[in-house]
Amino acid sequence: MPSKTSRAVRLARRLGGHYARLAARRLPSISARDDFTRFLIVGKGRSGTNFLRLLLDDHPGVVAYGELFRDYDRADGGIPMPLQSERARRQKRVDPIGFIDDVVFGPMPRRVAAVGFKLFHYHARQPEWEVVWDHLGTDPRVRVLLVVRRNDLAT
16 A cells, blocks of 8 residues: 555645646746647446556546537536636537637646547537547547457456
8 A cells, every 4th residue: 555655745746747737827928838649548337447547647648538529518526727717618619629629738838748538439529529420530639449358258
């Protein structure tokens, strides 16, 4: 079991990264970049996608969001507050492509090398969100991390 000190250090590191991302969004010309790797974690429930997301997000150079397009009107627990704001949720409902390009894959601090989120086959199936699949499928910068569980009965 990790000590309280190591948990505190991890929390401080994560909060520091969170505030650094906020600052980079506000000052994009000074400290941000948008040439990082974009990725999707694709799989199905109980296959290890959340474990992979947590491992990736623990790296200081990676930002890994949760299931952004799971529910139409609420946010997933693995999504930080800036993406859960009313403004971001409204943009996600009205302009999902703009939400992906401007908010999710928007400017990040220079230390960030990769940004991505989880997307399952049953996500983004509302009529307004169907365009997400075509947009991500035709973007050559997006890499797909496919997670497959060998034994579905072992879930």
